[in-house]
Amino acid sequence: MSFWRIVLKSLKHHHFSNGLAAISIAMGVALLVAVYSLKEQSHNTFTQVGLGVDAVLGPKGSPLQIVLNAVYHLEDMPGKIKWTYYREVEKEPIVAQAIPFVVGHSYGGFRVNAIDGRFLTEFEYLPGKTFSFSEKLGGQGRPFIAPDEAVAGWAVARRLNLKLGDTFSPVCGVKEGGPIHEKDILRFVGILAPTGTPHDRAIYIPLETFYGLSGHPRETVIMAHLEEYREISGAYIKIKRIRGGALHPGIQDLKFEINQSDRNQLVVPAEVMPRLHNIIGWVDRVLITIAIMLTVLSALFLFFSLLSALREMRRDLALFRALGATRKTIMGLVISEALIISLLGGLVGLALGHCLIGVGAHFIKVESGVDFSAGYLSMIDWLLVPAAILLGILAGLVPGIQAYRLGVLKNLSTVS
Amino acid sequence: MKNRLPVLFVAFCTVLFLGKLSTYSNGAEEHHGGHEAHHGGVLNVIGEEVGHVEVRIEGDTLVAWFVGGGHDTNRAVPIKDKEIALKVSVPGKGEMTLILNASPMKLAGEKVGHCSRFVAKADWLREVKEFQARGEVVFKGILHELLIKYPKGHDPMHGQGSH
Numbered sequence: 001m002s003f004w005r006i007v008l009k010s011l012k013h014h015h016f017s018n019g020l021a022a023i024s025i026a027m028g029v030a031l032l033v034a035v036y037s038l039k040e041q042s043h044n045t046f047t048q049v050g051l052g053v054d055a056v057l058g059p060k061g062s063p064l065q066i067v068l069n070a071v072y073h074l075e076d077m078p079g080k081i082k083w084t085y086y087r088e089v090e091k092e093p094i095v096a097q098a099i100p101f102v103v104g105h106s107y108g109g110f111r112v113n114a115i116d117g118r119f120l121t122e123f124e125y126l127p128g129k130t131f132s133f134s135e136k137l138g139g140q141g142r143p144f145i146a147p148d149e150a151v152a153g154w155a156v157a158r159r160l161n162l163k164l165g166d167t168f169s170p171v172c173g174v175k176e177g178g179p180i181h182e183k184d185i186l187r188f189v190g191i192l193a194p195t196g197t198p199h200d201r202a203i204y205i206p207l208e209t210f211y212g213l214s215g216h217p218r219e220t221v222i223m224a225h226l227e228e229y230r231e232i233s234g235a236y237i238k239i240k241r242i243r244g245g246a247l248h249p250g251i252q253d254l255k256f257e258i259n260q261s262d263r264n265q266l267v268v269p270a271e272v273m274p275r276l277h278n279i280i281g282w283v284d285r286v287l288i289t290i291a292i293m294l295t296v297l298s299a300l301f302l303f304f305s306l307l308s309a310l311r312e313m314r315r316d317l318a319l320f321r322a323l324g325a326t327r328k329t330i331m332g333l334v335i336s337e338a339l340i341i342s343l344l345g346g347l348v349g350l351a352l353g354h355c356l357i358g359v360g361a362h363f364i365k366v367e368s369g370v371d372f373s374a375g376y377l378s379m380i381d382w383l384l385v386p387a388a389i390l391l392g393i394l395a396g397l398v399p400g401i402q403a404y405r406l407g408v409l410k411n412l413s414t415v416s
Numbered sequence: 417m418k419n420r421l422p423v424l425f426v427a428f429c430t431v432l433f434l435g436k437l438s439t440y441s442n443g444a445e446e447h448h449g450g451h452e453a454h455h456g457g458v459l460n461v462i463g464e465e466v467g468h469v470e471v472r473i474e475g476d477t478l479v480a481w482f483v484g485g486g487h488d489t490n491r492a493v494p495i496k497d498k499e500i501a502l503k504v505s506v507p508g509k510g511e512m513t514l515i516l517n518a519s520p521m522k523l524a525g526e527k528v529g530h531c532s533r534f535v536a537k538a539d540w541l542r543e544v545k546e547f548q549a550r551g552e553v554v555f556k557g558i559l560h561e562l563l564i565k566y567p568k569g570h571d572p573m574h575g576q577g578s579h
Binding site: 258 | 454455456481490491492521522523524525526532
């Protein structure tokens with residue numbers, strides 16, 4: 001009988017305890033895979049500092065909410081600001097560029113942002129990079145010109161299978177089931193080349209189009225024509241640079257000044273996002289610690305289960321020794337059993353972990369708009385097989401050493 | 417010894433974990449100590465810390481902001497004065513007069529007579545490294561003596577420094 005056949009027979013013989021050990025390892029690994037994958041994906045989503053936006057001019061409210069809405073197209077804006085105030089800020093000497101926008105509509109689960117046309121032609125989303133419609137880079141068409149034209153981000157076009165010339169009617173609000181502006185039919189004239197930023201996940205329409213959408217009250221409609229009554233959700237602010245490309249130090253004074261006003265504030269994403277990371281970072285660490293403890297407990301369970309199986313198998317193992325098996329072979333049998341259980345638990349846990357992400361991602365997307373992928377491979381996926389092998393060896397080491405030291409005569413003697 | 421090994425291992429991990437936790441806690445406490453000067457200037461207490469005046473020098477210009485007391489240094493406190501006269505003592509140069517003029521922050525909705533920012537210009541400010549200035553200001557409706565110490569700031573309750 002071959003070595004591996006003996007191992008498999010032994011596994012089958014103790015199938016209940018071995019199965020439990022594998023399941024408990026699978027559960028710990030599944031939790032570890034899910035938490036790590038979500039951690040890495042959210043880190044990738046939220047750590048692209050600034051994304052071309054040095055500051056966001058917005059209404060009073062939570063600075064985090066303003067950054068999440070303006071930069072990451074999540075959450076809602078907590079209010080509106082006056083167009084005349086935005087124009088005053090635009091004139092400040094240290095402001096290099098100010099691009100107004102209005103949020104509050106969606107299509108196909110993606111935000112529709114009414115925005116100044118300069119966003120698509122002059123705004124640098126990363127240093128030296130403006131949006132492109134070049135086909136070589138994966139874009140199509142051109143920026144919008146007419147009020148009934150729209151441009152889609154690359155991720156939007158891919159998810160909704162959009163082509164140039166396709167039409168849509170914006171939905172009022174950002175949740176599913178909101179009222180549709182059925183009388184307004186907008187046509188996609190451009191698809192942005194991928195940027196690898198949240199800007200890929202939005203649809204852009206001309207700023208003035210927002211005010212004229214059917215169903216909006218007259219007070220909103222006149223905003224298109226009368227600046228003194230016009231309101232916007234906010235503005236992307238770019239600050240002038242000084243030597244070495246550093247932000248002009250006057251940004252702190254500007255922020256202080258605007259933040260004293262009753263209705264407005266200036267939020268710097270690079271100051272707000274690290275606070276979010278600190279909070280989430282601790283949640284991640286706790287969850288990962290729990291997952292590791294669960295996996296270690298599973299390994300301990302495997303260890304005790306092997307010890308218990310060894311006690312039952314002493315006579316059998318002594319018989320093998322008497323038939324010519326070496327000490328190393330006996331030790332190898334025990335460790336191999338532990339390895340197989342550990343690997344099996346690890347692989348099942350890996351698959352289960354990705355399934356967990358797939359299920360969770362759907363609910364996260366519905367509730368928060370953040371997209372997670374079940375197929376994303378995190379660091380844990382690559383380390384899993386070596387870690388499972390190590391875990392199996394560690395769990396099987398002591399029982400293996402005990403099996404190595406097994407006395408043949410003592411264990412073959414008749415039990416009276 | 418064999419029986420004690422698992423216990424020692426668990427104890428070691430617990431100490432390591434708690435050690436990391438306390439490092440974080442200490443870090444958090446240090447962050448919250450001290451008052452922050454939001455314009456990069458130096459803070460000078462007004463009265464019994466009912467407010468501060470933050471002072472910054474840029475070339476020949478001195479800018480002063482009247483802000484809240486305690487940790488509330490991120491809140492502007494407008495005052496009615498249109499100008500504030502300061503008697504400035506510069507080591508080795510004697511006494512001089514410096515007039516702070518109201519410079520309203522328009523984006524904050526301020527105007528002269530309801531203004532938290534004051535500006536003064538003088539050539540000697542370019543080279544000054546240290547000075548002490550005295551004046552008076554009606555702050556939150558009460559007349560207070562103003563004492564400005566540059567560059568150390570004035571905060572008798574928390575020590576000289578403003579950070």
